[in-house]
Amino acid sequence: AWATAAGYARRSPVVGIPTPPPARRGPGRAQLPPRWAEHVAAWTAHQQAGGRAPSTIDLRRRALACLAATYADPWDITGDDLTFYLARTDWSPETKRSTRSSLSSFYRWAVRAGRTDHNPTEALDGVRVPRALPRPTPDEAVWAALAAADDRTRLMILLAGLAGLRRSEIAAVHTDDLDMPGVLRVRGKGGRDRLIPLHPDLAAALNAEVTRRRTQGPPGTGWTVAGTAPGWLFPGYGPDSHLHSHMVGKYVGEALPAGWTAHTLRHRFATQAYGATRDLRAVQELLGHSKPETTARYAAVPDHNLIAAVAGANMNHRPHRPTTPIQRQSTGPTE
Structure with a gap:
C-alpha cells in the first residue's frame, strides 16, 4: 500500500x-x-x-x-x-x-x-449471483437466543424476526419512528422509508423500553440514561449517534447458535409472512425490496405446500390398449 x-x-x-x-x-x-x-x-x-x-x-x-x-x-x-x-x-x-x-x-x-x-x-460484464435458497432461522435457535440474550439484544432479535428489519435499519430505529400507534416507520435502504404494522409482541417490547427510559436507569452498556426517552433506540458511543450496523450483527450473531444471523431472522420473517398471506407483494413492501424477485429469495415456501403441490401431480390416465395384436415387422427370413 x-x-x-x-x-x-x-x-x-x-x-x-x-x-x-x-x-x-x-x-x-x-x-x-x-x-x-x-x-x-x-x-x-x-x-x-x-x-x-x-x-x-x-x-x-x-x-x-x-x-x-x-x-x-x-x-x-x-x-x-x-x-x-x-x-x-x-x-x-x-x-x-x-x-x-x-x-x-x-x-x-x-x-x-x-x-x-x-x-x-x-x-466489465455484469456479475451473476447464483440463486440462493432462503435460510429462515429455526424455532429452536430463536428460542435459545431469546432466553440467553440481554434486554438490548433481545429487542434487536424481535425487530429482525417480527418486523424483518435489516441490521442497518435496526441500528437506526429512533423513538420518533414510533409516533404512530401500532406502526413502525423504517428508514430503509437507498433512502426509501416504509411503514410496518407492529406485531403485538414487538409492540409490547418497544413500549416497555420507552417506559423504562422514562423511569429507570440504564441496565447495561449502550442504553441512554433515565428520563431521556426520545432518541436512538440503540445509542452509539458518540454524541447523537446510533449503534453501527456491524455491532447489531455482532450482538445478534453471538446470541444465536452458530450458523444463524440477523439476516436469517429476516428470512424467517419473510417466510412466515408469506406463509400466512400467500401475498408476495405484501411481503415485498414489508421487507422494503424494489423487486419481487428479490423477495422470492427470502420467503421459503412452506413444506406442506410443496407436499400438496407434488401430490397434485398424477398419472391416473388409462393406458391405451390396442384391440388387435401388434404385427411384428419382418426384418429377415422367417425362423
Whole structure:
C-alpha cells in the first residue's frame, strides 16, 4: 500500500491473495492515498447532493478505499486491471457485484465531471449471483437466543424476526419512528422509508423500553440514561449517534447458535409472512425490496405446500390398449 501510494508501484502484487481477516474492535474508516482523496471527496459530495443514503455512500466509499490500496492512480486503471481485481476467489458473487456497482458509480461520475475521459468499468460484464435458497432461522435457535440474550439484544432479535428489519435499519430505529400507534416507520435502504404494522409482541417490547427510559436507569452498556426517552433506540458511543450496523450483527450473531444471523431472522420473517398471506407483494413492501424477485429469495415456501403441490401431480390416465395384436415387422427370413 505504501509503495503504490508513493508511486513506486503501479499495482500491488498481493491483490487477490486470500488473507485471514484482521481482528477489529469496530468499523473503521479507511484512509485514502493523496491521489485518490480529492476525487473521492468530490464524488462523496456529489452522492450526498443526490440524496444517497449515508449507509450507501459509506459502502461505496469503502469499495473505493480497497481499490485505492491496490492501484496508485485512479486514472491509470484499465478494464483488464479491474477484471483481474474482481477475479479473486475469496470474494462472494454478492461482494463482487456490490464492488462493481460502486466502482461504476465513481467512474461514471468522473467522466461526466471531466476528471477523466476513460471509464474502465465499461469493459466489465455484469456479475451473476447464483440463486440462493432462503435460510429462515429455526424455532429452536430463536428460542435459545431469546432466553440467553440481554434486554438490548433481545429487542434487536424481535425487530429482525417480527418486523424483518435489516441490521442497518435496526441500528437506526429512533423513538420518533414510533409516533404512530401500532406502526413502525423504517428508514430503509437507498433512502426509501416504509411503514410496518407492529406485531403485538414487538409492540409490547418497544413500549416497555420507552417506559423504562422514562423511569429507570440504564441496565447495561449502550442504553441512554433515565428520563431521556426520545432518541436512538440503540445509542452509539458518540454524541447523537446510533449503534453501527456491524455491532447489531455482532450482538445478534453471538446470541444465536452458530450458523444463524440477523439476516436469517429476516428470512424467517419473510417466510412466515408469506406463509400466512400467500401475498408476495405484501411481503415485498414489508421487507422494503424494489423487486419481487428479490423477495422470492427470502420467503421459503412452506413444506406442506410443496407436499400438496407434488401430490397434485398424477398419472391416473388409462393406458391405451390396442384391440388387435401388434404385427411384428419382418426384418429377415422367417425362423
